[in-house]
Amino acid sequence: MKLLKTLSLSIAALAIASTVSSADTLDTTIKNGKLSCGLNTGLPGFAAPDSDGVWKGIDVDVCRAVAAAVLGDATKVKYAHLNAKERFTALQSGEIDVLARNTTWTATRDTSLGLNFTGVNYYDGQGFLVSKKLGVKSAKELDGATFCIQAGTTTELNLTDYFKSHNMKYTPITYDTSAQTIQGFEEGRCDALTSDSSQLYALRTQLKNPSSAIVLPEIISKEPLGPVVRQGDDKWFNIVKWTEIAMLNAEDLGVNSKNVDEMLKSTNPNIQRLLGVTGDIGKNLGLDPKWAYNIIKQVGNYGESFERNVGQGSPLKIERGLNALWKNGGLQYGAPIR
Amino acid sequence: MKEHKKTVKGVAFYNNPKIRAIIYQILALAAIFLFTYYVLHNMFINIEKRGINTGFDFLGNEAGFGIISTLIPYTESDTYGRVFIIGILNTLLVSGIGIFFSTIIGLLVGIGRLSKNFMISKLCLVYVETFRNIPILLQILFWYNVVLAALPGPRQSMSYMDAFFLNNRGLYIPRPILESGFMSVIIAFLIAIAAVVYLAKWAKKKHDETGEEFPVFWTSLVILIASPVLVYFVSGSPATLEYAQLKGFNFVGGWTFTPELLALSFALSIYPATYIAEAVRAGIEAVPKGQKEAANSLGLKNHIILRKVVLPQALRVIIPPVINQYLNLMKNSSLATAIGYPELVTLFAGTALNQVGQAIEIILMTMAVYLTISILISIVMNFINAKIQIKER
Numbered sequence: 001m002k003l004l005k006t007l008s009l010s011i012a013a014l015a016i017a018s019t020v021s022s023a024d025t026l027d028t029t030i031k032n033g034k035l036s037c038g039l040n041t042g043l044p045g046f047a048a049p050d051s052d053g054v055w056k057g058i059d060v061d062v063c064r065a066v067a068a069a070v071l072g073d074a075t076k077v078k079y080a081h082l083n084a085k086e087r088f089t090a091l092q093s094g095e096i097d098v099l100a101r102n103t104t105w106t107a108t109r110d111t112s113l114g115l116n117f118t119g120v121n122y123y124d125g126q127g128f129l130v131s132k133k134l135g136v137k138s139a140k141e142l143d144g145a146t147f148c149i150q151a152g153t154t155t156e157l158n159l160t161d162y163f164k165s166h167n168m169k170y171t172p173i174t175y176d177t178s179a180q181t182i183q184g185f186e187e188g189r190c191d192a193l194t195s196d197s198s199q200l201y202a203l204r205t206q207l208k209n210p211s212s213a214i215v216l217p218e219i220i221s222k223e224p225l226g227p228v229v230r231q232g233d234d235k236w237f238n239i240v241k242w243t244e245i246a247m248l249n250a251e252d253l254g255v256n257s258k259n260v261d262e263m264l265k266s267t268n269p270n271i272q273r274l275l276g277v278t279g280d281i282g283k284n285l286g287l288d289p290k291w292a293y294n295i296i297k298q299v300g301n302y303g304e305s306f307e308r309n310v311g312q313g314s315p316l317k318i319e320r321g322l323n324a325l326w327k328n329g330g331l332q333y334g335a336p337i338r
Numbered sequence: 339m340k341e342h343k344k345t346v347k348g349v350a351f352y353n354n355p356k357i358r359a360i361i362y363q364i365l366a367l368a369a370i371f372l373f374t375y376y377v378l379h380n381m382f383i384n385i386e387k388r389g390i391n392t393g394f395d396f397l398g399n400e401a402g403f404g405i406i407s408t409l410i411p412y413t414e415s416d417t418y419g420r421v422f423i424i425g426i427l428n429t430l431l432v433s434g435i436g437i438f439f440s441t442i443i444g445l446l447v448g449i450g451r452l453s454k455n456f457m458i459s460k461l462c463l464v465y466v467e468t469f470r471n472i473p474i475l476l477q478i479l480f481w482y483n484v485v486l487a488a489l490p491g492p493r494q495s496m497s498y499m500d501a502f503f504l505n506n507r508g509l510y511i512p513r514p515i516l517e518s519g520f521m522s523v524i525i526a527f528l529i530a531i532a533a534v535v536y537l538a539k540w541a542k543k544k545h546d547e548t549g550e551e552f553p554v555f556w557t558s559l560v561i562l563i564a565s566p567v568l569v570y571f572v573s574g575s576p577a578t579l580e581y582a583q584l585k586g587f588n589f590v591g592g593w594t595f596t597p598e599l600l601a602l603s604f605a606l607s608i609y610p611a612t613y614i615a616e617a618v619r620a621g622i623e624a625v626p627k628g629q630k631e632a633a634n635s636l637g638l639k640n641h642i643i644l645r646k647v648v649l650p651q652a653l654r655v656i657i658p659p660v661i662n663q664y665l666n667l668m669k670n671s672s673l674a675t676a677i678g679y680p681e682l683v684t685l686f687a688g689t690a691l692n693q694v695g696q697a698i699e700i701i702l703m704t705m706a707v708y709l710t711i712s713i714l715i716s717i718v719m720n721f722i723n724a725k726i727q728i729k730e731r
Binding site for chain 2: 084085088089092108109111112113114134142143144145146151152153156157159160161164170171172173174175176180183184187188189191230231232
């Protein structure tokens with residue numbers, strides 16, 4: 001029995017000793033030479049393959065920008081396409097290092113899942129898409145309607161709140177992916193589709209006849225969407241957080257992917273600090289001094305990314321609205337780089 | 339060179355083969371336990387380190403999302419615990435429907451394949467080969483989309499006698515609303531069951547004694563239907579029907595079978611039925627030819643040979659593979675997640691998991707449910723199997 005005792009003791013000791021050290025995401029990413037980034041399974045404007053099969057979107061740009069900052073190359077990303085149900089587990093378990101998947105920043109998610117939201121790359125709100133045939137002009141006329149929803153989203157909870165507070169009833173059909181949701185809507189399984197309003201515009205473009213459906217004017221919730229990282233790795237949290245801030249400041253300062261090389265010669269001290277000509281922000285982040293230069297050169301500033309993916313340069317043609325810079329009446333405000 | 343000793347006297351205890359075998363087994367068991375402990379311990383430390391909530395407290399929290407079809411009352415302010423129960427009930431419902439219909443279809447098709455009628459046997463063959471070779475997920479999606487595409491919207495729904503409605507939101511049938519006097523009908527039904535049991539015993543005894551056949555089946559059917567119906571009218575029709583009515587966007591009232599439930603039940607009946615049919619065919623073919631010939635020479639009719647000679651023997655071969663099909667069917671019901679039918683995986687391991695984020699607890703609970711149901715199905719079916727085995731005295 002002595003043998004058994006020794007064995008059990010040594011295994012117990014092993015168990016205590018080898019409690020996983022908090023993994024250094026930056027080091028592993030550099031070692032792997034690739035950033036593993038979680039995306040939607042396909043949502044135009046946020047993450048969807050173009051005609052050449054290349055994934056594009058405002059969320060894809062988050063992945064690319066982080067890769068540019070960390071590895072100096074925006075193409076060094078390994079994408080994982082996750083549905084709403086899989087996304088948090090994938091991040092918690094370390095399958096991905098950044099989740100950029102139009103995910104709403106809520107208190108529960110930020111505090112109980114072991115995750116940190118690094119900021120907001122799109123201010124959204126929940127709306128309704130209905131078939132024109134119904135003749136509905138306002139969400140208040142939707143009492144008793146059937147809704148197509150994506151399972152496990154904040155959308156589901158907001159809908160309940162909204163109908164409860166207006167003393168109305170609804171029937172939910174919950175699907176796994178947004179593709180199934182729009183198919184259910186198109187086949188008439190439900191009267192209305194509810195989701196973040198940006199998604200509604202995107203999903204509407206996927207209908208056989210996009211003009212057959214309208215987006216109702218009501219916005220029933222706040223949906224700040226942003227990238228998420230694991231808790232407990234502050235270095236990595238800082239990198240993802242400041243990647244987005246750098247893109248915002250670049251737009252603010254008029255630096256874009258086309259003029260960034262000229263801007264290196266700029267005498268504006270803000271631009272000099274942003275592009276790593278002076279100061280040591282890059283060093284403090286544990287990155288190359290040219291980290292922000294790489295982002296802007298390869299991905300562009302926030303405005304460029306917005307216009308290209310969801311704005312006037314895209315089929316979605318969404319107005320900047322809340323997502324305009326602070327000085328243009330929007331909410332996007334990059335903390336100063338100094 | 340030493341001589342090989344057979345005796346174990348004087349040999350150290352660890353060289354004694356018997357003791358050695360026991361020690362090895364204890365060591366193996368201990369290693370498994372320690373490994374499990376190590377993995378679980380490590381997991382919980384990691385979870386805690388990452389600031390992820392643990393524990394089962396969430397079951398008491400308000401769920402806050404709607405569910406399309408539930409067997410027990412549910413509102414959005416009910417708890418995750420209730421969502422869990424609803425998930426289990428819905429899983430049991432589709433599995434039960436699937437088991438019921440796949441057994442009937444399987445039995446008929448299995449017998450049909452052995453039919454001497456060329457058409458029937460070939461049709462059954464085509465059925466088996468077609469549906470057995472298409473993945474069940476595809477079948478679920480196919481039925482769902484076919485059902486949805488074929489049916490009109492609520493305002494153009496097909497109706498029958500203004501009581502039954504069919505549209506792309508589901509099949510609506512009237513719902514009986516029971517009043518207080520309905521208890522007497524239930525009692526009448528229970529008495530009828532007792533009478534049928536007695537009748538069956540009496541008929542068997544009479545058959546054993548005199549060899550006379552009594553039409554037990556038809557008599558029982560009449561008793562079972564007639565007596566509750568009679569009591570129902572005598573006691574003054576203590577039930578009314580609630581009809582579905584078009585209100586606003588949709589039909590309200592009555593019983594609804596949603597397209598999700600219909601598509602899933604369809605797929606879960608048709609696909610496993612092919613395997614059950616093959617098991618039935620194998621079982622019947624396993625009955626020695628001589629048995630049928632002997633029964634024939636006694637002048638028994640074909641359907642009596644099938645029912646009293648062939649099937650009882652065939653069942654011994656049929657039941658074990660059918661148990662597996664029932665288990666597969668129950669587990670396959672989790673594919674409902676593809677079409678949004680709210681069974682356990684869709685509802686609890688899907689929606690609830692994502693709202694709460696406590697993957698480990700929820701997945702463990704879900705696995706425990708499937709394990710429990712599987713074991714129960716096995717126990718019941720093995721009990722039946724033991725009952726019909728040849729009893730050697």
